[in-house]
Amino acid sequence: MAILRVPDRDIQLTNPGEISRFLHARGIRYEHRPVGALLNGESDTAVLQASDSWLKPFMEQNGYRTADVIRVTPATPNLPxxxxxxxxxxxxxxxxxxxxxxxxxxFWFHKDTPEEEVFAVQCSAGDLLTVPADTKHWFDLGPDPHVCAIRIFTDQAGWVPHYTHSGVEQRYR
Ligand SMILES: [Fe+2]
Structure with missing residues (x-):
């Protein structure tokens, strides 16, 4: 289950409904779905197939066209x-x-309107999060990375980072 923190306001939310409402008010979609018997040891195809019943309609409804599986562990080459x-x-x-x-x-978010706000969502198994286009954000794998996630794209070729060079993330390291 996700944990949402607003460090500058000393807020922490752990209730999925509250997290969803907080994010929805800021244009960010969050849902929690059971992962069932999915395990990291399964193949990418098996992970995608096991999620097919909700993944297909979710992609169709939102105009997403491709999905793949990403895994990062301490053994991943070029990790730093x-x-x-x-x-x-x-x-x-x-x-x-x-x-x-x-x-x-x-996932860290940086919103400017109506006032500057920085908040972080720690995602774990079953969390589905959408960072909307043009939203300032960064992602922390942590010092000891361990993650398996489905990535869903409109156009994989268009998913390139545009760095803001604001330096805001340095305040939250
Ligand atoms: Fe990103």
């Missing part, structure tokens, strides 16, 4: 560079959608 790339504040021209199958990761 990968972690650093995600840790810098950026936007994408399309939604970034993740469904966490196993492990966890921390």
């Amino acid at each position: 560079a990968i972690r650093e790339k995600f840790l810098r504040e950026h936007t994408h021209s399309e939604d970034e959608v993740r469904f966490f199958v196993e492990g966890d990761g921390l």
Whole structure:
């Protein structure tokens, strides 16, 4: 289950309904779905197939066209560079959608309106989170990464980071 923190206001939410309402009010979609018998040891195809009953309609309803599976562990090659790339504040021209199958990761959001606000959502198994296009965010794999997640795309080629160079993320390291 996700945990939402607003460090500057000393807020922490653990109730999925409250987290969903907080994020929905800021244009961010969050849902929790049971992962059932999904395990990291299964093949990418098996992970996608096991999620097919909700994944297909979800993609059709939202205009997403492709999905794949990403896994990061301490054994992943080039890990420090990968972690650093995600840790810098950026936007994408399309939604970034993740469904966490196993492990966890921390999504940070930086909103400017109506006032500046930074909050983090720690996602774990069963959490489905959509970072809307053009939303400033960064992602922390943690010092000891362990995550398996389904990535859902409108157009995988369009999912490139546009770095903001604001340095805001440095305040929250
Ligand atoms: Fe991103």
